Amino acid sequence: MKLPLLLVFGLNCILLACSCERKPVTTVPEPAESSADKPAPTESPSATPFPVVWTLSEGVAAPESTYLDQGSGFLFVSQIGEGGGMAKDGDGWISKLTPEGTVIQKKWATGLNAPKGLRSTGDKLWVTDIDRILAFSITSGEKVSELTIPGALFLNDLACAKNGTVYVSDMLAGKIYQYKEETLSLSVLIEGDQIEHPNGLLIQNGKLIIGGWGQKIQDDFSTETLGRLLSLDLKSGEITPITPDPIGNLDGVESDGSDGFVVTDWNAGKVMHITAAGKSRVLATFPKGAADHAYLTDKKWLILPEMLENRISAFDLSKALNP
Secondary structure, three states, X not given: XXXXXXXXXXXXXXXXXXXXXXXXXXXXXXXXXXXXXXXXXXXXXXXXXXXXXXXXXXXXXXXXXXXXXXOOOOEEEEEOOOOOOOOOOOOEEEEEEOOOOOEEEEEEEEEEOOEEEEEXXXXXXXXXXXXXXXXXXXXXXXEEEEEEOOOOOOEEEEEEOOOOOEEEEEOOOOEEEEEEOOOOEEEEEEEOHHHOOEEEEEEEOOEEEEEEOEEEEOOOOOEEEEEOEEEEEOOOOOEXXXXXXXXXXXXEEEEOOOOOEEEEEOOOOEEEEXXXXXXXXXXXXXXXXXXXXXXXXXXXXXXEEEHHHOEEEEEEOOOOOOO
């Protein structure tokens, strides 16, 4: 598939996100860090209706996804770097933080091109990287798996099932792949207009929740029709819209700790809450580039990568969300 020049240019400027089901975690004690590695807890990056817990901008370059690994209690952040979302330049990395925003290791995993979605299964942290997926040992930080997907255009988000199956969205190709590492089996799970150029993924209650970017992507990366939040039954293959009407160019999709969802709209910079019944409301609006967030259900903290602002911030949603 040959992409229009302007679209390729747009892709180098914006990187879209990428989900395993996230659950409350108990954070682990961390060694003391120097003040230079600690976030600024009082600086407010944007006007929001809820408190800023911490914000981090030093050493941050196009953060795309934040993910809290339940087993280790660490927060991982994919950073695209300066080369843009389609550049195979090796300047992307993954950072390791505490949930409180202290940097444990700025470049925990390196040698990536334009890393996006993050999810874990067991000791493996999976990440998408343009046309390949890789896994790193959470314990050692060493690369333990790599798979290039032939024909992939723009791999974005991940979701991991309890049985180890990894689901991967290719937003531009309009496909979702499934990879079973135990048998080294890769196949297309679903493709076509009905999944609305899938971006964010999340497994919840046996369903694959899909954040649709929308229909008919334009050269400026807008869409003729906005995307909806969709539910794919992994047993029957039936697709059910959670939001009956289009609501945005959806990126991050996370559970709210109940049956609802916290979702981002990358182009509009919106953070939204969507109930199980499909009712949506905007919680806050940020600059363009609100990417693939983490939501800590025990603390009710939103960890938001603001990709175009080169900033990561934590917000307390305990008063804004009462699922």
